Amino acid sequence: MVTSIPVIRRLCRYYRHLEVLIEQGIERIASRDFAVMLGQTASQIRQDLNYYGHFGQQGYGYHTVDLHRALGDILAVPQKFPTILIGAGNLGAALVNHIDFVHNGFELIGVFDCAPQLVGTCIQRHTVADMAGIRAFCLQHAPQAAILCVPDDEAEQVADLLVRLGVQAFWNFTHRDLRGLYCEDIVVENVHLNDSLMTLCHLLGNRMPPALQTG
């Protein structure tokens, strides 16, 4: 086995559910019980974890705090990559307000927009800066990741610019796939809310047996 995207998403789930256990003061968990909690097989959990190392102990299970820290390291959460948000409209602002960046491995260091009526306004502790200054900002602060909340038809162009300014990761909320970038050492997570909603539409219009609903 190798680290495929589904495995990574499961690791995130494990990470979060461990937090719940730790909050509840639970010190150890067996793969069998964890599997019940997560609604998957114990085999899969052990398989997933074992790819990265030996985090458990026979006859005991997994130590919640240790495993949580180990998974955090694997997921690179403690690295807090410096990040900029491009596009401070409704969605961009909502993300700033709604997402706990630090807890997910990033630190938001700048918010940019090109609309004059938005530049200078505040979202949380961030003042929206003019896109005109993006180049100088990147040269100085070297953000490694960018959140794209720009209009669809600007996506590619903005991404290209940012790649040239050293950005290596994109959290893409536009409805375009960012693909031209893949050839380089650039990583992209396309969110595609439209596809997500349309998937729900299909599920509702063609009610499926519960076994298939795990998305």
Place this chain on the structure above:
Amino acid sequence: MVTSIPVIRRLCRYYRHLEVLIEQGIERIASRDFAVMLGQTASQIRQDLNYYGHFGQQGYGYHTVDLHRALGDILAVPQKFPTILIGAGNLGAALVNHIDFVHNGFELIGVFDCAPQLVGTCIQRHTVADMAGIRAFCLQHAPQAAILCVPDDEAEQVADLLVRLGVQAFWNFTHRDLRGLYCEDIVVENVHLNDSLMTLCHLLGNRMPPALQTG
């Protein structure tokens, strides 16, 4: 093969890319060219489509307009399921402003919140209604889907209530999995923005070969 979630998501992609082709005035597309456009194999496209019917023609390819309509029907897009949004905070408001519901198979018929300072305010053409009136509203208008933008710890409780009021589909933006509902004929699309961001963190922290980046 059977309709698994990955297949449905690909159908959504085909649907959207067909729109681009149609806009460009292109009448026919061969699976081979479509595959290049989408960055996947022609075999997979034909396999996916053939599960639902014979939409192509040997020696010709696929008629873009016909295939688009056929996929729309499969995805249930024309059904425009009546939908309510629960939670008109930042994220909820951003979704109302940002998402083209009708184009994705839903019609937004109500927006609800329990915060007195939000009730009565307007988002687009929707006046935020008080959650206190949700029961009466559902009995009268029978929404089939709900968008959950409530605080995490209210997710399960709100969802339970809505299920009892006849809601059959959830687009869930809370960070909890909605699982207790699966046993019934209820469908859920969990968005999990946190996991999405953490996945990007892992990709950035452990740069992978491009082949694995297709999420």
Place this chain on the structure above:
DNA sequence: TAGATTGTTAATCGATTAACAATC
């Protein structure tokens, strides 16, 4: 008809599950 391209089967590949020996 000849060329093109689908529809469909068979082969491959990868991911999940089951089973059990190792070991705490």
Place this chain on the structure above:
DNA sequence: TAGATTGTTAATCGATTAACAATC
């Protein structure tokens, strides 16, 4: 030690790809 539970291999399952006959 005995019981429990992991780590790991082997078996199963499902999804993707390749190949080619059918056919427009």
